[in-house]
Amino acid sequence: xxxxxxxxxxxxxxxxxxxxxxxxxxxxxxxxxxxxxxxxxxxxxxxxxxxxxxxxxxxxxxxxxxxxxxxxxxxxxxxxxxxxxxxxxxxxxxxxxxxxxxxxxxxxxxxxxxxxxxxxxxxxxxxxxxxxxxxxxxxxxxxxxxxxxxxxxxxxxxxxxxxxxxx
Numbered sequence: 001x002x003x004x005x006x007x008x009x010x011x012x013x014x015x016x017x018x019x020x021x022x023x024x025x026x027x028x029x030x031x032x033x034x035x036x037x038x039x040x041x042x043x044x045x046x047x048x049x050x051x052x053x054x055x056x057x058x059x060x061x062x063x064x065x066x067x068x069x070x071x072x073x074x075x076x077x078x079x080x081x082x083x084x085x086x087x088x089x090x091x092x093x094x095x096x097x098x099x100x101x102x103x104x105x106x107x108x109x110x111x112x113x114x115x116x117x118x119x120x121x122x123x124x125x126x127x128x129x130x131x132x133x134x135x136x137x138x139x140x141x142x143x144x145x146x147x148x149x150x151x152x153x154x155x156x157x158x159x160x161x162x163x164x165x166x167x
Contacts, residue, residue, distance in 0.1 A: 004089070015051075019069060019140065023073045027065070028066045029066035050084050053084070075138070076139045078134040098113065
């Protein structure tokens with residue numbers, strides 16, 4: 001089971017089409033992005049509503065309107081997107097098993113529950129490291145990484161495709 005929803009993945013993929021490897025932003029409608037990525041439009045609309053509430057994207061006006069980035073791509077982290085779409089999630093929920101030992105016979109001594117559970121502490125450290133890693137990667141970083149893998153003409157094809165959808 002994945003920790004983060006499909007909405008996080010869909011959102012990140014679609015946001016990459018709103019920025020180029022130089023950091024310049026462009027706009028697009030949710031309908032166009034959904035069709036381009038082959039993702040459900042209804043789900044993507046909900047994702048973009050969350051992204052807008054988190055001030056990561058803004059609606060653009062007019063017939064050719066849609067969404068564009070609300071901030072420069074180098075100021076939007078992967079963690080920002082994750083939290084906007086899925087909220088703050090814990091990777092572990094401590095159930096205080098340490099206090100249920102049969103030897104305690106229902107009378108758990110204070111020392112058994114004192115301080116943070118050692119297992120929980122490890123999981124908190126893991127969560128912090130994961131979130132730190134996500135916070136260090138921006139949309140611009142991702143865009144540049146993706147651009148290095150793509151054939152040069154692909155970006156131009158995408159722009160022409162999006163422009164054709166606008167009419």
